[in-house]
Amino acid sequence: MRIGIDLDDTICRTSEMVHEKMDEYSAKTNRDVLEIMSNELIREQFFDEYLPIIYKEVVIKHDVKDVIRRLRNKGNEIYIITGRKQSQIPNIMEITDKWLEDNGIEFDGLFTSAYGDTKADVCKREHIDLMVDDNPYNYKTIVGNGGKCLLFDDRDKYDLRQDYVTSWLAAEEYINKFRG
Numbered sequence: 791m792r793i794g795i796d797l798d799d800t801i802c803r804t805s806e807m808v809h810e811k812m813d814e815y816s817a818k819t820n821r822d823v824l825e826i827m828s829n830e831l832i833r834e835q836f837f838d839e840y841l842p843i844i845y846k847e848v849v850i851k852h853d854v855k856d857v858i859r860r861l862r863n864k865g866n867e868i869y870i871i872t873g874r875k876q877s878q879i880p881n882i883m884e885i886t887d888k889w890l891e892d893n894g895i896e897f898d899g900l901f902t903s904a905y906g907d908t909k910a911d912v913c914k915r916e917h918i919d920l921m922v923d924d925n926p927y928n929y930k931t932i933v934g935n936g937g938k939c940l941l942f943d944d945r946d947k948y949d950l951r952q953d954y955v956t957s958w959l960a961a962e963e964y965i966n967k968f969r970g
């Protein structure tokens with residue numbers, strides 16, 4: 791089976807890292823977080839300065855490395871499909887590739903959906919049997935495009951009753967039972 795897996799907030803704790811760095815930036819610049827977020831220019835300055843650091847330092851989620859290794863050992867192929875953009879950081883794919891390697895994630899391919907494609911398009915083009923993603927918009931468009939998606943929600947943000955898990959061990963159980 792060809793399994794697609796999103797990166798930010800599915801494999802790694804990106805939002806938590808953004809909040810942490812935002813607090814740091816807020817203390818450094820003497821601006822409160824609300825002001826940073828609501829002012830487009832300041833927000834852009836923050837992301838320009840911190841996004842490369844965030845993508846390098848972001849922390850991997852529990853169990854995901856082992857689950858992916860076990861899934862590959864069973865003959866599944868793992869494709870990391872991210873929406874990260876080159877326009878945000880010039881060498882974003884190199885940073886991402888290195889992060890995956892440094893964190894022991896074994897995978898068969900790395901794709902970005904940032905250049906006019908949606909994740910649903912990438913899933914179709916790459917014949918992905920099942921995509922795992924934390925974003926309900928991606929869930930909706932992938933399923934709407936005839937694909938299958940498992941919504942990964944370990945921060946309890948949504949309330950979907952099916953195709954929904956809150957941990958990587960639960961995701962492993964779901965994938966092992968998945969029959970398309």
Ligand SMILES: [Mg+2]
Nearest residue numbers: 796798799924
């Ligand atoms: Mg995500």
